[in-house]
Amino acid sequence: MSDWLFDLGNSRFKAAPRLTASAVGEVLAWPHGADALAGGDASHGALPRGRRAWGASVAAPALTTQMLGLLRGRFDQVQLVQTQAECAGVRLAYRQADRLGVDRFLALLAARRLTQASTGDVLVAGVGTALTIDLLDASGLHHGGRIAPSPALMRQALHQRAAQLPAAGGRYAEFAGDTEDALASGCDGAAAALVERSLRQAALRLGREPELLLHGGGAEALLPLLPAATLRPALVLEGLAVWAAQAEDADDERPGPADPLG
The missing domain is CATH 3.30.420.40 (ATPase, nucleotide binding domain)
Known part of the structure; x- marks a missing residue:
């Protein structure tokens, strides 16, 4: 059970396993949109599962909420990052x-x-x-x-x-x-x-x-x-x-x- 990082941008949804305090593993990417988040496009693979998920999003609130819901169904802990001063x-x-x-x-x-x-x-x-x-x-x-x-x-x-x-x-x-x-x-x-x-x-x-x-x-x-x-x-x-x-x-x-x- 590993920790994963998720980045929901304006055009793509990306994920990578967290290896160290600053290093990430192989990056996975899905096209933008609700169907992609749900893993409906098999050619891009299903969303991973693990212990903890750290997420960031600049997408619309509705899509961000959907991402969080999907991650909470696959990870024990989910945390969404906010910008800090x-x-x-x-x-x-x-x-x-x-x-x-x-x-x-x-x-x-x-x-x-x-x-x-x-x-x-x-x-x-x-x-x-x-x-x-x-x-x-x-x-x-x-x-x-x-x-x-x-x-x-x-x-x-x-x-x-x-x-x-x-x-x-x-x-x-x-x-x-x-x-x-x-x-x-x-x-x-x-x-x-x-x-x-x-x-x-x-x-x-x-x-x-x-x-x-x-x-x-x-x-x-x-x-x-x-x-x-x-x-x-x-x-x-x-x-x-x-x-x-x-x-x-x-x-x-x-x-x-x-x-x-x-």
């Missing part, structure tokens, strides 16, 4: 911590754990439904970030307004020779340019250039455009492992019931 050495810039998406919060926890042995300064870029960018310095202080449409969302928005523009396809080129390649180049290039500007601004603010971590379902496509980046596709789940370890430590430090004979 301070955790695992990270201090958020947001005045209202709960306004920062839990996926961004968890990615910062993992990023700090990963970069502490090197520079400690890190720019975290998540490429999913949205493109999110966050700066964390070596002391653990979060300097805030940005939110923009991801390349995939840009393509979808263009297609919705102009159906003749395909919603997917094409290859990146600096000066494309057809419409599909031009769309891929424009949308991927816009995302990469925002990350590059954020890196420059981060270096000006900190006086040194931070490491760059990319995560999310669309991160791999941007990697050739950002050669300095390190790909960490499971960064949110890794952060969830860090959070779980912190929660366990806090439980261990709580005093037990008083000895009635003491």
